[in-house]
Amino acid sequence: MDLLTNLDIGFQAALSLHNLTFCFIGVLVGTAIGMLPGLGPLATIAMLLPLTYALEPVSGLIMIAGIYYGAQYGGSTTAILVNLPGESSSVVSCLDGHQMARKGRAGAALAIAALGSFFAGTVATLLIAAFSPVLAEVAFLFGPVEYFAMMVLGLTAATLLAHGSFIKGVAMVLTGLILGLVGADVNSGTYRFTFGSFSLTEGIEFVAVAMGLFAFTDIVANIRSNQARDVASPSLRNLMMSAKEFRQAVFPVIRGTAIGSMLGLLPGGGAMISSFASYAVEKRVSRHPEEFGQGAVAGLAGPEAANNAGAQTSFIPMLTLGIPSNGVMALMIGALMVHNIAPGPFVMVSNPEVFWGLIASMWIGNAMLVVLNLPLIPLWVRLIQVQYWVLFPIILVVCCVGLFSINNNVVPIYFAAGFTVLGCLFWRMRAEAAPLLLGFILGPLMEEHFRRSLLLSRGDLSIFWHSPLSVAMLSIAAAMCLVILLPQIRKGRKAAFEEEA
Known part of the structure; x- marks a missing residue:
């Protein structure tokens, strides 16, 4: 009964005309952004984050969440029609989705992607509603020692799952931790x-960091992307799957939903890892693995379900523990902090309309996405063909206006410009910036819990080995580092990165 009561609170908040409007804006913008190569949800949310200052907390979070899971839908459209993934998690969809389009089944491929994503999103949202309260109850048992250990584990996992060199990942996290310490000391108030x-x-300013590292850096990285794109436009009359295709898609969608729901919970996990894992599983369990890469329905249906499930279950650790599992969740925590809402298990108690309103909006947003994606395919096809040199001046102006509006001050713009230079340097060095953002968000929280732990123990570091939970999490983090530093695995990661580059 508590779940039904909480969902009633959520739907009352989400179904208001005001919040429905922002949900629609979020999924519409997310779909469009997911389709445009070079403009991912992380950069887009960084651009739009200043707008949340003027919105109610639940409205801002609903819009940001809609952009995130809407981008997973949009990315599949370009992957299928153009063989060009608009979003990193849609890379796998190119393999079989575009082959289906070349065989004249573009409409069916789009329908499989949309309906599979809708099913996965619906199930993942149900899991969030069912398990978030349980996880929040467990979180109430955590003290500063356990929270510090959990953040160490989360940052370690995010570093290991980042692309490229492990050393670069560690360097990015440490850079973020140092940047997060700038300002007033958490205990004494002394400036440092x-x-x-x-x-x-x-x-x-968090928004300046996010916008410089992602939005402005993406503009610089993609400013020469002015090539015309050859798009295979499907017929709107041919959007129905055949009975055979439906049967081939059912079990991959179910398996993909399960895989994405589990991997989305992991620190550093989310949509991209889920889609790759689902494709590998489907190819292994298939009776005809030779069909993969040639237009196999399972090779499209499974990853599409997995990336949407992974995107949405990644909200669970962010909402209940205050731990971001990826860069987008770090931005979500930033949006909460903008409104003076402390992320963690107390959000459910102190701001139930925000917590449950966000969850209820995910069901509504997924339904909106199905309605939007299929009928508006001609519009999306035209959008794909827009050259980037037309888009980037508009994006740049919107970003600068948003930065100025934070405090009616140009200083955040200067900070964003400085972080753009850093972002371009990281891009040239093949160093992923998302771990830096996670370190920047978690740095002050880690310091606070670390110093509280030492106050409790009067400076004795052995307090971190007195808690079984702390010992378990720190041991897992240490084991992960040792495994990844083994010469054979390190050599394999390096080879894979050079091949990707």
Whole structure:
């Protein structure tokens, strides 16, 4: 009964005209952004984050969440029609989705992707509603020692799952941790790392970091992407699957939903890892693995379900524990902090309309996406053909206006420009910026829990080995580092990265 009561609170919040409008805007923008190569959800949310200052917390979070899972839908459209993934999690969909399009089954491929994603999103949202309260109850048992250990584990996992060199991943996390310490000391209030600048006394503006590392860096990286794209436009009369295709898609969708739901919970996990894992599973269990890469329905249906399930279950650790599992969830925590809402298990108690309103909006948003994606295919086809040099001046102006609107000050724009230079440097070095953002968000929280632990133990570090949970999480983090540093595995990661590059 508690679940039904909570969902009633959520639907009352989500079904208001105001929040329905922002849900629609979120999924529409997310679909469009997911289709445009070079503009992922992370960069887009970074651009739009300043808008949440003027919105109610639940409205801002509903819009940001809609952009995130809407991008998973949109990315599959370009993957199928153009063989060009608009979103990284849609790379796998190119393999069989585009082959179906070349065989004249583009409409069926789009229908499989949309309906599989809708099913996975619906199930994943149900899991969030069912298990978030349970996980939040467990989180109430955590003290500063356990929270510190959990953040260490989360950052370690995010570093290991980042693309490329493990050393670069560690360096990015440490850079984020250091940047997060700029400003007032958490205990004494003494200013540190400000270099006498009044602009740094309150710390580095989170929005400026996110926008510089992702939005502006993406503009620089894609500014030469002005090539025309040859798009295979499907017939709107041919959007129905055949009975055979439906049968071939059912079990891959169910398996993909299960895989994505589990992997989405892991720190550093989410949509991309889920889609690759689902494709590998489907190819292994298939009776005809030779058909994969030639237009196999299972090779499209499974990954599409997995990436949407993974995207949505990644909200669970963010909402209940205050731990972001990926860069987008770090931005979600930033949006909560903008409205003075402390992320973690207390959100469910102190702001139930925000927590349950966000969950209820996911069902509504997934239904909107099915309605949007199929009938509006001609519009999406035209959008894909827009050249990037037309888009980037508009994006740049919107970003600068958003940064100025934070405090009616140009300083955040200067910070964003500086982080753009850093972002371009990281891009040239093949160093992923998302671990830096996770470190920047978790750095002050880690310091706070670490120092609280030492206050409780009067400076004795052995307190971290007195808690079984802390010992388990720190041991897992250490074991993960040892495994990845084994010469054979390190050599394999390096070879894979050079091949990707």
